[in-house]
Amino acid sequence: MDKVVKTRRGGPRTFDRDEAIDIAMRLFWRHGYEGVSLNDLTAAIGVAPPSLYSAFGSKAGLYREALERYFGLRGPVWDIKPTTTLQETVETLLHKAIDAVIDPAGERGCMISSGMIQCGPDHAELARELAERRDTMRDMIAATLEHWLDRDHALSLARYLVAVLQGLSVQAYDGASREELRQVSDEVIAGLKARMFS
Template sequence: MAASSNKSVEPTTRSRGRQPTFDRDEALETALDLFWRHGYDGVSIADLTKAIGIAAASLYHAFGSKADLYREVLHHYRSVRIGAKEIADAPSSYDAVRQMLDRGITAVTMPGKPLGCMVSSGMLMTSEENADLAAELKAIRTVSRKALERRIAHDVKEGVLPATTDAAALARFYMTVLQGLSVQALDGASAAELRLVAASALRAWPGAPSDLL
């Protein structure tokens, strides 16, 4: 997980006297659990302050707003997923997809954690007032898809994949599979069951290697 250099924040409300400091990383983990389980719309400021154990003024001072806290939680969370740089640096686009699906399954079925993926399934349906935040999540998903598309296109250019390969369609197909894994995890599919799904999806790869998941 991404670490913060600011380990503690002191509340700014002085009328109640000096309050104990709190651990920022622990606060982020608590907020992560709430947002992950209940979604952005399902978590209130009161829920956050009660779970973290701080006053609302302290939360606003430390994180700015509920939306800003959600953004920081997403950054805290996204380290479990394969990023654009890892996709670009993978030995091949096939390896990138294989790793993406493998990491995705691990992320959506972690023991003791909520099921599903905050990025893949997050804010697909939300209120109009949170449309901007939903657009940011969509942009995160788009970045990953475009990175995969570029990696596939590179392999087509290098002759690793057939010249007839549609990089955009292939990238979208595997991103759809990735999002589907999150939904299936929410519906109760086990990691073993999801790995069978991923293996089936990998067989659709152009000239798929025999050493599948």
């Protein structure tokens, strides 16, 4: 494991860098980037600020690594394979998203879907990086939808689905149950059916 030395009274000892990223990921996931202070991070990880800076360069550097860890947890939910129909594929995407944002093994919501929607000007670069990840999410969904739709319609539906995913993330963070979120996905599917057969 990648260990980083930190100094305490009684001499140096090490902290586990992977564990530090996991702890930071949980804090950022639960409270957002600006809701987590350097003191919060160092207290939770059990390391002095100089050691954190030595290991990650900055709070932003640790946040980026925490995002990568989050991204790799189960693979992105929007990276779906086309199934037999457009409706089944969209349903799979929505159900995977609901499972992810209320998974009891994690925190509620999605670090990427609802991360850094608002922030101070000092963190605009990080906010742009999150927006780019959301753009990637939209483009990956659109690429899958192109199995049934032309490019313009696929992009339009993908943009709508990303808006739904962001809403599911926020509602999950606010405490919505699986059943309540499934009601949302059912409405989306019903609307898609009506559009397809109108």
